Amino acid sequence: VSEESAGSGNSGSSDGETSGSSGEGESSSGESGSDDGNTDIAVVPKLVGIPYFNASETGAEQAGEDLGVNVEYTGPTEADAAAQVKVIEDLISQGMDTIAVAPNDPASVEPVLKKAKEQGINVMDWDTPADKELVDLSVKQVDDEEFGRHMAEKLVEAMGTEDGKIAILTGGLSAANLNLWIEAAKKEFNENYPNIEIVSEKIPTEEKQQVAYQKTLDLLKSYPDLDGVLAVSTPAPLGAAQAVQEQGVQDEVSVVGSALPTDSEPFLEDGSLDTAVLWNPKKLGYLTVALGKMLAEGEMPEDGQQIENVGEITVKDDGKTVIMGPPQDFTKENASDFDF
Amino acid sequence: MNAKLSKESILGLIAIGIFVGMSLFTPRFFSSSNLSNMMFQLPEFGLIALGMMVVIITGGIDLSITYIAAFSGVGAALMMTNGFGILPAIIVGILFALACGAFNGIVVSRIGVPPILVTLGTMVLFEGVILAITSGNAISGFPDAYSLIGNGYYMGIIPLSLLILLFFIILTGILLNKSTWGRRVYMYGSNDTATLFSGVKNSKVLMKVYLYASLLAAVSAIIMTSRYNSVKVDLGSSYLLQSVAAAVLGGTNIHGGYGKVMGTIYAVLIFQFIRNGLNLMGAHSSLVDVVIGAILIVVLTFNFFSDKFSRKKAENTPEKAA
């Protein structure tokens, strides 16, 4: 048990004794400030304890181990902006070199990031952008616009028709990135598939598979001629697919959404979930730490740069927005190749 | 020797103990930047916990309090993003909260529905109203001056928001202990029938309780929106159960009739020290919850045994003396 808690403090899972850091790790993790000569990088997810952010934690820690930096991966237990700010404030007290945040609410972390900067801490965002002016680096898994449009395309492809009725499920009404994707998807429908009818406003599912399942059941009843469901947030596609699977309407209703491959597998197999679109969150965690380290060392990434274990990255014109790569599709064929 | 420490003082000692322990064993806990951190973090939660305590003293509970805060924040934010000044925005924010408080108050005091039911309903209702207004989006972009409320200092070292909290601690203390309203709140909490038969207008007392709680929620909301520079439907939602926990850890009787400002404040401090300390130690966030849950149970178990012990002693003494 203690291994795991220490694990998030320093570089270490048990096989990480390659570098010197883990030997003194136990004692130094507490006072992990920059004084011990090691680079300290804090990675703050929106919340801890959900599969998606667990996957990125694995990646972040792997990077810490590979690159010889201390990684502190910590966040609130609820996706609550206030709680997240407190965590960041505590991290500032701990004296980090770099803090990377996936803000629950971009505006709300603004003041605290400012404070971090004032104390000479490098500030970056990952997963979800914070205030562009403020951060030194912004790591994005994909381009939001591209991602939303891509999901929309995938759905139309799965439906096999360009005019039909679809519904949209979302994790929560107030999730900024989900809203961005949904907007982009809607734009895609509007511009390129004008005959697609969205039958209801986005339906919130409380980030719970079970709720998504029930809402989808209700949707199927309420709109018997529904052709597709677009489900954003990682549990939502699973719930939607479960409903489709149970009703045996795999051939009538297509489901496309953002989900992790291992969770999606049982639904991809029988076609109740057509495509899960996401990126590799482990790589995202890895990339975040890698870039955090560069930042701490005063370097900036370049467009087209090759990052070990991640691949080629894109850097936007502003010089500080890094895109990890294109969205990745998980399908019946490839889902079993992944371990997250 | 004879002067037995009150429940609250013991809690205060525990708070100090935790503070000292954390300072000794958690590096950087006792650093100026961390101390100032904590001073900034305290007020928003402290205010909500105080509001919750006042409601609990009447034997009620306000499950809608964090949504009242969020609603109030939305009110203020809408004003500012529509070009109004800070002061009108704050006033509107407070008015929004008072409207919610009045709604709770009316249903509780006039119709007589148990508070837990009313606020269970209004919690969903207020959340719905915020969603309907904001579509779930965050509202942000406030004037720089506004951010001083939550982030600024007074005389360079004391956070302004902490002063606001102090002001409300004192105000709440005076209102509860010295004002006739406060007296009635305690009496009502112990036996509402008897207060009615003593010519107390229960509905007025209750109405003011819910208004006061919503006022505290509004102040907390102003500090939060200023600190986070934004407001969203879930502003402060994680404080809901925590504030109940703080009030009862602070000795407030969940059935009403007893509760002290300082008790609640000590409990808030304990939560703060533990949360912050464990974060600094790099403990898994989930463990913080476990520790807080455990403290709640351990402290109250301790109270139980110390009560039992002191009662035994008290029962024995007169006998021996006789």
Next chain:
Amino acid sequence: MSEYILEMEHISKTFPGVKALDNVELKVQKGEVHALIGENGAGKSTLIKVLAGIHGADEGGKYLFEGEKADIQEPMDATLKGMSIIYQDLSLFPNLSVAENIYIGRDSKKKPWTKINWKSMKKLANKALAELDMDIDLNKKVELLSIAQQQMIEIARALAFDSKLIVMDEPTSSLSSGEVEKLYNVIDKLKERGISVIFISHKLKELFRVSDRFTVLRDGQYVGTYDVNEIDEQGLIKKMVGREVVYETNKEKAETGEKLFEISSFSKEGNFKDIDLTLHRGEILAITGLVGSGRTELAQSIFGITKNVQGEMWLKGEELKISSSEDAVKKGIAYVPEARQTQGLVLEQSVINNMTLPIIDTLRNKLKLIDRNVEKNLTDQYIKSLDVRPAIPELTADKLSGGNQQKVVIGKWLSAQPKLLIIDEPTNGIDIGAKTEIHKLLRRMVNEGIGVIMISSELPEVLSVSDRILVMSRGRIAGEMNTVDADQEEIMKLALDNEGIESGNDTKTPNGTHHQEV
């Protein structure tokens, strides 16, 4: 030895700061009715609670039941040994049916999964109720019964248990005289069966009617045990209070002044109808009647607790519009309710907080905050003038005995300096010493110009205290008379109204006995 079913000797009980029982003795013979008497706070209820295993006595006492050491740790032990206790404040379950309430407790020692046999339960309940001559739907929830009926259910439960010793702590305080008489008959039957009864009451006349022997307590100490033949009422009173107390009918005609308070055509659907009432300066007006005749509802309507009342009221010539108890207090009306523990006092709070509750707004200093000194002085003053014991203003009200609690309630209203005081069953469960004090107090108030309306079911009290009597029956005023010309039989006839035709015989008897004894 074996002639006693219960022997308690050298029983002491110390509460923090109070020695409630000090070396007390209580010996009850088989088949006798044994009265336990004493002033408020003398320790009667405490002794019963020791007997029942609710309180553990201090060490060193002797407690034998049927000649054997009674090792009673919890209430159930007493029940299993064959004792049933009817507590002063009843032990019923409002949410359960009559049958369940009578039956409950029989199988407390059985396995929790035992199946309840509704049939045998109802049979047993029916039998017990039949003995009491009561006809109540067994499935009715107890909360829907009147207080008197509830009291009878409690008695039925004790009967159903086939106990050897039944303790009744003030069972008659909320019974009408008809029901009291039924109870006497039951007690007589119990006696015939060889069952012992311990009977606690402040109504001396009824004690002489039912009891064989008396044990008197005073200030937690044992005074003595007397045979009914060897002592009379005055003698007992002397033993109880240590002095002589006179208690007789008011023979003087009060000089009444101008109209002080008046109500006209007061009606409240389902409670009372067309009530007209006038109170003059300098008189005490009594409202009597059977339990449930609507007196309390009337009082609470005047006091603004009951809403939606039609009719008009005037106080000192000013028409009153009262829509809440707050209005009533502001206009100078005070009401001492009948349920002291739930309506009269905030038990968990201090005497001081209780005393000043109605007037707290007037005790504010310049800063609009409560002036503690003024508050304390005022409370001390009333504690002293009413002789509240113990005289500790900071003590919480639940630590006081019934009589002293009542004094605090009265003190609370005295401090409010009302123009009109309505006092509902003022001496319910109060000992004779405190009773006369309260009566004197009422007289004093009247003399000072406060109007007093006293609601009471106790005829001797009505006759001795009031100047004029209104009799209520089924929500209406059935008659009015001056106390000097009043006659108990006449009052009972009015109170019973046409119901009296069937039950008249029953109810006249107690009054008859009263007459003989007075």
Next chain:
Amino acid sequence: MKLLLKQKEFSVLAIILIITVILSFVSPVFLTVQNWLDIIEGNTVIGILAIGMTLIIITSDIDVSVAALTTAVTVSIGYLFQFLPDNWSSVVLIFLIAPLIGMLLGAFNGLLVSRIKIPAIVVTLGTLNIFSGLVLYITNGNYINSTNFPDSFLAFSNIEMAGIPILIYLFALVAFGTWFILKYTLIGRSVLAIGGNAQSSVRVGINFEKVKMFVFSYMGFLGGIAAIAQTSYTSAIDPNGLAGMELTVIAAVVLGGANIHGGRGSIPGTLLGVLLLAIMQNGMILARIDVFWQNVVTGAIIVIAVSYDEINHRRNQEKLSNIDVKEAS
């Protein structure tokens, strides 16, 4: 008279009927058998927990740890699945072990409430934090999906008898069993008695502590059963899946007429409360109410329902205390 006594239940029923009538006009699907089966199956977990909560609320306590407790059991089930053989014995085993684990956790609550006399809301607020904190710490919030489940369990989940899913039978069994306990057993009587008047119950020899122990353990026991229902319903284990559900459970119970001050509450009432919340959820989408207004509607209905109930209750109380006023002669 009977109807009057069932009064509280009656007002929920009235609201349910009104909503049903409205919804069946708005949506043709609403009144179909399939839809109702879906509604009931979907609310089995809430329903089972609400039944346990009814007993607790009758004794004038409350348990806010139910969702966390149930989650803890689901996670235990998930770990157990790794060791269980793929035949029917594992389903039987799960039905033995899950309620047992739940019962132990519930008994921990019960112990603190009855022996240490900490108010139940405080105890369970504490254990809510402890249970859910530990679950998240241990699982890190990771799903366990159905690929790891024994096929026999999946087969069990899919059983239907007479077109009705197995979970509904389970739900009915729990409801009937608990109703029977309340009405026909000594312990059930004691639960009602304690809620009606705690002091009296001690005087008539009811073991207060044991009864409190019982209600909390029983809640835990049902939590265990609810955990099985949840696992079989979602075919996955989500450590966050039930978060916040305790408030829904409590809302259902009190909407069903249980009095938060104890003594009152019934299984039929609770079932109606669950149903009311369930059809509201279901109706939102069927009635195609704008998502941003759904909470407003739900919240408003709850407030109206509890207010209506209170007003009705008062009016009847007043009638009950009426006397038969003599007519003028």
